[in-house]
Amino acid sequence: MMKLYKVLSFSFLLAALTSCTFTENIYVNDNGTGKYAIDLDGSALMEMAGDQVGSQMGADGKKSIDSTFTFKQLFADKKDSIAKMSPEAQKELKKLENFVVNTKMDAEKKQFLMTLATDFKSVGDLQDILQSMNAIQKLETGSNPATPLPAGLGDNKSKLSYTYDGKKFTRKAVIDKQKLAEKVKDSADMSKMIFASSNYIIKYHFPKRIKKVSNPNALFSDDRKSITIQYPFTDYMENPDKLNFEVEFEK
Template identity: 75%
Template sequence: MMKLYKLLSFSFLIATLTSCTFTENIYINDNGTGKFSVDMDGSSLMAMAGDQMSEQMGADAKKNIDTTFTFKQLFEQKKDSIVKLSPEAQKELKKLENFVVNSKMNAEKKEFLMTLSTDFKNVNELQDILQTISTLQKLEGGAGANPLGSNFADNGSKLNYTYDGKKFSRKAVIDQQKLAAKAKDTAADMSKMIFASSNYILKYHFPKKIKKVSNPAALFSEDRKTITIQYSFTDYMENPDKLNFDVEFEK
């Protein structure tokens, strides 16, 4: 089987080479616990990857893959590289330990799917998983595997979730200094071109009926307990606060 780090690096290579759909799912239970996941669909690359994919993955490109592993297992493989990172970067990676990664690749069906998921006791525990992944890419070989550099998906913001049974909030606070530095990145133009054809979808499931949502683009499920909001990935990267919204629930 392909080494875990090689598989994860290739998954994010797919994300940067073609249009992808990222779906951020949150399932909240009555007691505030729940499950968080980010699903990445890179199947469009499978239809046109051809020789390029074979060069990246070698013999593994010809195999069907359906594998599940934890970041904790991955970090064990890369422990020698992790100790070379700054204390801040190591702390960021620590947040990923309980995440489970499931990857499926089927060349015949032109399918490539990856899910990063974890359970939580409170939504306040959650952070922006894609930004944290950008820290992972700083490990040996990570930046080289990514044509957009080691800061892919780092949108220069701090994301917070809150839920108290009456209201839910998703709020990204922008770090203007980091955003300005990213704007000067030499890969910025290439990034914009790729991100323009990718989507970032929020799909949140609540235990109560929703009274109102501050974002007028929100779509409701029939039972009004789930909302779906679709953005361009450009918004996620360049205007992360555009994805902010509040939800109020019926009593």
């Protein structure tokens, strides 16, 4: 498993310099439960640096990878490091235990896909779920970060919450303007360079037909139970409130 982490860490270092697509999927059931997933398509990485990724994989460099693990497994391996963390950080990690990570990497097919998924009992359980990923960065993992996510995802200086009551669904990020200003000042040029050609796509799926969406750029599925909205990744990083919207359902 540690070999896979090394490959993922190296891969995302390169992926930060290529065009990537991040897709946030939410599937809501009639009773309010559902599934949350973040999909990353870094196939452009394989187009640019498939050989380098392969060399990091040593003897297995020419083989494809289709691997699945859970954060709970990772945390078990890192229990000594976790015990040294603050209670707040440990609480954040606890939110991530049930995430399943699937990675598909094939240098020959120029494919690099990753999905992080978890079930939820209520959309309210998803509050700041990506921000919790930052706690993993604090784990003692030597030169390689423990998280397979690239630095920055979930670290856009906002508090994200979701609500769903059967009549309406909302996605709302509240910005910490002071922290965001500091972040933009310190890294605006770098973030624009890294993520200029990357996209953040929202795909939400509901049990009811949608009457209207407050974002005019939303695309509807044929049955009007799903929406897709695409944003530049720089909006997610620098203007996260642009991703706020409300969905109203038919009665």
